[in-house]
Amino acid sequence: MKCAALTGISPDLIRDLRSGRPRTIEIQSTQNIVTIANVEPGPDVQIFLTSTDAEDLGPGDSGICVDLLSSAISMKRIVEYSQGNYYEERERMSARVQVKYCFSSVVREVFREKIYSPTAVEVLKSSCYHAG
Template sequence: MKYAALTGISPSVIAELKSGKPRTLELNSAHNIITLTGTAPGDCIFMTSITEEDLSPGDPGIMVDLLALDISMRRVEVVNPVFYEERERMSARIKVRFRGVTIARDVEGRKWGEPTRVEIVTPACYRAG
């Protein structure tokens, strides 16, 4: 089975998730937001500190349960004495809970605009919650 993969996540965030408490994360990377557009609360997601370009079979990561998902656009206004500029920034806020440690078996979706998905080595047991 293929799972959505969030890449480039800070090792300290992954270590904190392993404590088992649900955490809310804000993601700004375009490739991670694109990947999240194909997910819904209740899905299981693969997370790793490896960057999307370097992710390959055998790389370690964790499985998390997606508890909440909110993808939104925010306006950022820049005011200068000469001009007024308005920018938009998309971000995704997710609430996740640690499920288990795993390894990527197969990786797909390396083209721009495609969600990153991985097949994983199925763990023998998950963390009791």
């Protein structure tokens, strides 16, 4: 299954998502914002989350697939004043996404054209069986 990938996600957050409850996370990584900007939320839209950095992502890396329930991208403007006359203006883009855990998975192939293009991966659904 081919899907968008968000990289560099905290292992603690991934562990928390495995509980099955929907969570809203804020993303500030440029690579992840570019990726999420190209995905429309929907009932059957899944994205791959991994703690591996984008540069290191490759076949065999593990993560989880989540349903993308909603997403919003916003720009925050920050103005800092100093010494009365000098001020500095900065902008920071961030994305807030609400996701819900689906299943654990492993990367089969990575699709990335350039550094500021969306990251996509083909994943394999991991199967785990317990004797009972």
